[in-house]
Amino acid sequence: MMEQQDQQEQQVVAKLEIPQTTAAAAELSTADADRVFDAQNVSIYYGSFRAVTDVSISIYQNEITAFIGPSGCGKTTVLRTLNRMNDLIATARVEGDVHYRGASLYAKTVSPTAVRRRIGMVFQKPNPFPKSIYENVAYGPRINGVKGKSRLDEIVEHSLRQAALWDEVKDRLSKSGLGLSGGQAQRLCIARTLAVEPDVVLMDEPCSALDPIATGRIEDLMQEIKARYTIVIVTHNMQQATRVSDRTAFFSVLRDEKPGRADTRTGVLVEYGATAQIFGDPQDERTKAYVTGRMG
Amino acid sequence: MAVTTNQSAVDLREPSGWRRAKNQFATGAMWFTFACMLVPLGFVLVTVVAKGASTITWQFLTNSTIPPNILPANIGGMGAAVVGTLEITGGAAVIAIPLGILGAVYLNEYGGNRPLARVLSFFSDVMTGVPSIVMGLFIFTIWVLHFGYSGLAGSFALACLMLPIVIRSSYEMLRLVPDSLREGSYALGATKARVTLTVVLPAAIGGIVSGALLAVARAAGETAPLLFTILTVEATNPNLFSGANTALSTQIWVNAQQPYAGAVARGWGAALTLIAIAFILMIVARLVTARFARYSR
Numbered sequence: 001m002m003e004q005q006d007q008q009e010q011q012v013v014a015k016l017e018i019p020q021t022t023a024a025a026a027e028l029s030t031a032d033a034d035r036v037f038d039a040q041n042v043s044i045y046y047g048s049f050r051a052v053t054d055v056s057i058s059i060y061q062n063e064i065t066a067f068i069g070p071s072g073c074g075k076t077t078v079l080r081t082l083n084r085m086n087d088l089i090a091t092a093r094v095e096g097d098v099h100y101r102g103a104s105l106y107a108k109t110v111s112p113t114a115v116r117r118r119i120g121m122v123f124q125k126p127n128p129f130p131k132s133i134y135e136n137v138a139y140g141p142r143i144n145g146v147k148g149k150s151r152l153d154e155i156v157e158h159s160l161r162q163a164a165l166w167d168e169v170k171d172r173l174s175k176s177g178l179g180l181s182g183g184q185a186q187r188l189c190i191a192r193t194l195a196v197e198p199d200v201v202l203m204d205e206p207c208s209a210l211d212p213i214a215t216g217r218i219e220d221l222m223q224e225i226k227a228r229y230t231i232v233i234v235t236h237n238m239q240q241a242t243r244v245s246d247r248t249a250f251f252s253v254l255r256d257e258k259p260g261r262a263d264t265r266t267g268v269l270v271e272y273g274a275t276a277q278i279f280g281d282p283q284d285e286r287t288k289a290y291v292t293g294r295m296g
Numbered sequence: 297m298a299v300t301t302n303q304s305a306v307d308l309r310e311p312s313g314w315r316r317a318k319n320q321f322a323t324g325a326m327w328f329t330f331a332c333m334l335v336p337l338g339f340v341l342v343t344v345v346a347k348g349a350s351t352i353t354w355q356f357l358t359n360s361t362i363p364p365n366i367l368p369a370n371i372g373g374m375g376a377a378v379v380g381t382l383e384i385t386g387g388a389a390v391i392a393i394p395l396g397i398l399g400a401v402y403l404n405e406y407g408g409n410r411p412l413a414r415v416l417s418f419f420s421d422v423m424t425g426v427p428s429i430v431m432g433l434f435i436f437t438i439w440v441l442h443f444g445y446s447g448l449a450g451s452f453a454l455a456c457l458m459l460p461i462v463i464r465s466s467y468e469m470l471r472l473v474p475d476s477l478r479e480g481s482y483a484l485g486a487t488k489a490r491v492t493l494t495v496v497l498p499a500a501i502g503g504i505v506s507g508a509l510l511a512v513a514r515a516a517g518e519t520a521p522l523l524f525t526i527l528t529v530e531a532t533n534p535n536l537f538s539g540a541n542t543a544l545s546t547q548i549w550v551n552a553q554q555p556y557a558g559a560v561a562r563g564w565g566a567a568l569t570l571i572a573i574a575f576i577l578m579i580v581a582r583l584v585t586a587r588f589a590r591y592s593r
Contacts, residue, residue, distance in 0.1 A: 116486075121483035140484035140485070
């Protein structure tokens with residue numbers, strides 16, 4: 001009788017401890033083996049405009065890393081550098097080193113296609129293809145060579161379940177993906193990204209077009225899948241960063257002092273650390289001003 | 297239950313005076329120009345139906361040889377010209393549509409600001425303005441003079457005419473495909489060719505097909521490019537690749553000049569048949585667009 005009660009109490013304590021341990025800054029790994037991205041002195045240019053200057057940041061496995069900062073600080077630009085999406089902009093150029101699991105992302109022999117196959121991306125505006133819900137999810141596996149209906153069915157169901165969308169769409173898989181609500185469409189895009197079993201999921205303000213309920217769903221979803229993926233999220237919403245992320249990077253805009261440039265704004269990484277520390281005990285005055293709402 | 301209130305009601309009527317007058321004037325002007333535009337269209341349709349409908353019979357549409365001009369309208373028909381128009385226009389479509397779509401894909405997806413893309417775009421715009429008879433002369437000098445008259449030569453001439461239309465309409469459709477779709481595909485590890493084939497083209501295919509069918513309808517009615525290329529004979533020639541051929545448009549041209557009532561009546565019949573073919577193509581274009589658009593809403 002006594003023993004049973006003890007066990008129950010221990011279970012309750014264990015449950016309570018879970019959020020505490022994940023929130024504790026000391027628990028975050030800094031081991032080299034857990035390092036997914038390692039960017040050193042990265043500057044990113046669009047033509048002659050230097051959008052981002054000298055960013056050095058390490059991103060760790062199975063964590064959610066949030067990029068926050070005012071508009072124009074280059075957080076999306078840095079994010080798009082991590083899976084070479086910036087290659088699609090003809091004038092974009094990256095200086096410095098970006099390593100992904102030991103390989104240099106911008107080496108000449110690296111194929112951007114192979115990079116994006118491992119490092120998926122969810123965009124600000126849900127962008128389902130004008131195809132059926134099923135085809136939206138099956139698209140990635142198909143172009144990566146998965147064949148056979150039963151295998152694809154399995155992947156589609158599994159991905160939609162992971163994205164917490166299965167129950168809502170299982171009866172209308174053949175209907176257009178464009179007929180979904182904003183929140184559903186964004187979860188469809190997440191399912192589509194997960195269907196190719198990426199290593200990393202980059203999210204560029206994935207909830208900015210969604211209402212709070214849909215946002216909550218996607219945040220829960222991120223927590224559920226982070227055991228299997230590494231997630232980097234750009235967000236304008238600081239509450240969201242505190243709710244979901246393990247680490248936070250605060251970017252800001254700096255005036256570039258070099259004369260003769262048309263646009264002298266450039267983004268810099270101001271402070272990077274455990275989310276609890278960035279919001280609870282920011283070391284830089286600019287971070288402090290931003291997270292307390294005095295600026296930006 | 298009526299809502300009772302002792303407030304004085306706010307005035308929510310259309311603002312009066314000058315603003316309302318301007319609005320009414322603009323609306324009136326719009327209706328007027330719309331009606332003006334309908335007048336010639338109505339005249340053409342009414343005249344062609346009135347003068348051509350009586351000759352249209354099953355025999356008229358399928359008769360294999362166009363009879364001598366002096367025979368009355370109730371004898372013989374334009375079957376040979378229907379076959380010729382379908383063959384020649386079909387051949388032109390097979391040449392011009394794939395080339396045109398590929399050209400548009402190159403311009404929008406691959407070309408960017410490259411010199412070749414700029415040159416292509418410029419010349420396709422120039423080609424749009426080239427008189428159709430010049431296309432006929434062009435094919436006459438480079439093909440007919442060496443290989444003789446044939447339906448194929450007519451197809452070439454019509455293809456020259458269709459090509460810039462197909463390029464332009466497909467290009468506009470591809471431009472409408474949002475970049476976010478391309479990015480979505482790239483982010484899954486797709487190559488550029490994959491993105492184009494599996495996302496961009498399917499998203500634009502409805503508009504591309506309808507643009508292409510409109511180009512076909514336009515080409516089916518062209519006379520000038522065929523004058524120097526198919527020779528316009530009276531007998532059905534099912535072989536597109538050799539021998540002189542015939543077409544509805546050139547038959548209209550030939551028959552309308554005759555002093556014989558029978559020939560002129562057959563000319564009107566051919567005109568009505570041609571309009572009907574163009575009309576059917578327009579309807580097919582609509583249906584195809586709707587069919588392909590089923591996932592886009």
